[in-house]
Amino acid sequence: xxxxxxxxxxxxxxxxxxxxxxxxxxxxxxxxxxxxxxxxxxxxxxxxxxxxxxxxxxxxxxxxxxxxxxxxxxxxxxxxxxxxxxxxxxxxxxxxxxxxxxxxxxxxxxxxxxxxxxxxxxxxxxxxxxxxxxxxxxxxxxxxxxxxxxxxxxxxxxxxxxxxxxxxxxxxxxxxxxxxxxxxxxxxxxxxxxxxxxxxxxxxxxxxxxxxxxxxxxxxxxxxxxxxxxxxxxxxxxxxxxxxxxxxxxxxxxxxxxxxxxxxxxxxxxxxxxxxxxxxxxxxxxxxxxxxxxxxxxxxxxxxxxxxxxxxxxxxxxxxxxxxxxxxxx
Amino acid sequence: xxxxxxxxxxxxxxxxxxxxxxxxxxxxxxxxxxxxxxxxxxxxxxxxxxxxxxxxxxxxxxxxxxxxxxxxxxxxxxxxxxxxxxxxxxxxxxxxxxxxxxxxxxxxxxxxxxxxxxxxxxxxxxxxxxxxxxxxxxxxxxxxxxxxxxxxxxxxxxxxxxxxxxxxxxxxxxxxxxxxxxxxxxxxxxxxxxxxxxxxxxxxxxxxxxxxxxxxxxxxxxxxxxxxxxxxxxxxxxxxxxxxxxxxxxxxxxxxxxxxxxxxxxxxxxxxxxxxxxx
Numbered sequence: 271x272x273x274x275x276x277x278x279x280x281x282x283x284x285x286x287x288x289x290x291x292x293x294x295x296x297x298x299x300x301x302x303x304x305x306x307x308x309x310x311x312x313x314x315x316x317x318x319x320x321x322x323x324x325x326x327x328x329x330x331x332x333x334x335x336x337x338x339x340x341x342x343x344x345x346x347x348x349x350x351x352x353x354x355x356x357x358x359x360x361x362x363x364x365x366x367x368x369x370x371x372x373x374x375x376x377x378x379x380x381x382x383x384x385x386x387x388x389x390x391x392x393x394x395x396x397x398x399x400x401x402x403x404x405x406x407x408x409x410x411x412x413x414x415x416x417x418x419x420x421x422x423x424x425x426x427x428x429x430x431x432x433x434x435x436x437x438x439x440x441x442x443x444x445x446x447x448x449x450x451x452x453x454x455x456x457x458x459x460x461x462x463x464x465x466x467x468x469x470x471x472x473x474x475x476x477x478x479x480x481x482x483x484x485x486x487x488x489x490x491x492x493x494x495x496x497x498x499x500x501x502x503x504x505x506x507x508x509x510x511x512x513x514x515x516x517x518x519x520x521x522x523x524x525x526x527x528x529x530x531x532x533x534x535x536x537x538x539x540x541x542x543x544x545x546x547x548x549x550x551x552x553x554x555x556x557x558x559x560x561x562x563x564x565x566x567x568x569x570x571x572x573x574x575x576x577x578x579x580x581x582x583x584x585x586x587x588x589x590x591x592x593x594x595x596x597x598x599x600x
Numbered sequence: 601x602x603x604x605x606x607x608x609x610x611x612x613x614x615x616x617x618x619x620x621x622x623x624x625x626x627x628x629x630x631x632x633x634x635x636x637x638x639x640x641x642x643x644x645x646x647x648x649x650x651x652x653x654x655x656x657x658x659x660x661x662x663x664x665x666x667x668x669x670x671x672x673x674x675x676x677x678x679x680x681x682x683x684x685x686x687x688x689x690x691x692x693x694x695x696x697x698x699x700x701x702x703x704x705x706x707x708x709x710x711x712x713x714x715x716x717x718x719x720x721x722x723x724x725x726x727x728x729x730x731x732x733x734x735x736x737x738x739x740x741x742x743x744x745x746x747x748x749x750x751x752x753x754x755x756x757x758x759x760x761x762x763x764x765x766x767x768x769x770x771x772x773x774x775x776x777x778x779x780x781x782x783x784x785x786x787x788x789x790x791x792x793x794x795x796x797x798x799x800x801x802x803x804x805x806x807x808x809x810x811x812x813x814x815x816x817x818x819x820x821x822x823x824x825x826x827x828x829x830x831x832x833x834x835x836x837x838x839x840x841x842x843x844x845x846x847x848x849x850x851x852x853x854x855x856x857x858x859x860x861x862x863x864x865x866x867x868x869x870x871x872x873x874x875x876x877x878x879x
Contacts, residue, residue: 297778297780297781298778298779298780300780301779301780301783302694302698302779302780304690305690305691305693305694305697305698306694306698306701306703307690308686308687308688308689308690308691308694309690309691309694309695309703309704309707309754310703310707311687311691311750312691312707312710312711312714312750312751312754313706313707313710315714315747315750316710316713316714318725318729319717319721319722319725322725322728322729323721323724323725323728325728326724326728374624375624375627375628376624376628377624378620378621378622378623378624378625378628379624379625379628381621382621382622382624382625386618386621386622395625395629397868397872398629398632398633399628399629399632400868401632401864401865401868402628402631402632404801404804404805404808404864404867404868405632405635405808405861405864406807406808406809406810406835406838406860406864407808407810407811408808408810408835408836408838408839408842408857408860409635409639409808409838409857409860409861410635411838411839411842412838412842412853412854412857413631413634413635413638413639415842416638416642416842416850417634417638458631461628462628465628489610489611489613489614490614490617490618491610491613491614491616491617491618492610492614494617511716514716515716517718518716518717518718518719518720518721519718520718520719520720520811521810521811521814521839525839525842525843546718546720546811549720549724549815550720550811550814550815553724553727553815554814554815554818565724566724566728569720569721569724569725572718572720572721573717573718573721576716576717576718576721577713577717579716580712580713580716580717581713583716584709584712584713584716
């Protein structure tokens, strides 16, 4: 109190303080404006990306229209005709293989981390799994070329052919690299992403569910089945999320798939091409505008597909997590 | 009798399920262990002084190193961080501190969507926007990498700031501290470890990106020559050297991969240490 009266009167009138107050309000406004600008720059970048890719592929859209998507010829040298259907098929098939192999393993990993492993041990394991997600894709490619391909060629594919060779997709010459190898590398790459989401989903299931079924005398597996069914639609979201990653993966798949443009490979061991791989391989070698434009058109298709996949999966995972956490709170 | 059999059957099913779960965990861990082992084992022979002071070899040249690639990677990453970090940080702050705006809901969703867009598409975007006007350059590559960084930093910053207890903000506001000072001096300060974590994670991610580098700079064998020229890159070196037919180039690919893995490992461990006690 005493110190208050030591302050000279005109200071107590607080003109200065008042003006500082004004200034602070301005600081707040500027800060908020900077925040709004940075946040909306994300939207701006997305919009600009869509615009630039449409703009860049306009030549190709004008020249081929829908034939670009349904065409099966990619001949930059002589006919200058571009059709991306085989590339789209290549992407779909490799991603499908990745999901068929990767999703069951991811569910297993998610269950192991959230249900089966003790917490302390799970910590170290989930560190390794997250490390798998952090390894650059080009290193997967390097590892694929020098370790995975020789291993698969010598120990897996030859046996696969001996036992299942009567099925057309397992016949034909074995090079090592090819569709199946690409799918396997993609599977390895999506496992950490998908299993991290799985773990979060399973951990979000309220304990009361587990306790209820354990009280009825259920085994661990029966408990786990309840846990899985509780977040069933979230699992679909996680799978679609993995699909998004598999579809867009570039360097690793370029290094192992063999990069051969053909409508349909003779078997799963044959070389093929994907949308992402053709952009990486040919964009720098494209010599005329229509060629560049066709590659940008491929990028546009890829962008569109991944946008759809991402929006769908995010919506599903969000809804389920909200729902589950909301129920848990009640 | 049948009840007992049924019980046995359930137990057997339980064992099978347990076996399958651990089998899938093992299958998932084999690649990472194999990658770590092979990268270390195959790069010990190349990593010496020459490796760090020489630049990339020409065709037929013996030896060679990756000094120019290290320089180029550092330049590209710094430039990308200079562009990407402030934007990502401020959007993260906006999402967490100004969540009363509708905009933050939309931005949160689309930053997730942006982080799911393949890096090659982002590279083609930078190609269309920058390379076609000023040519293959560090700027184009840094722009592409910054776009990859922004959503990562945004989301991790947001998560980090949300953990800061509301009472800290209320205390600051009760003292008459303006909102922006509260955010910078108190909220960001108390969450600085987690925010640093996010930035580190994004750097680890862009250090290994090679697809956008490939379409914005291409392979470059020389040293840094200016911001409107390309530079060399470690991750792209791995790609180019691995696809080459020369023994010493392939050895260099493993060496570069070793450096990248080391960076990723170091950052992952740093992240674990920084966030210790939170998980």
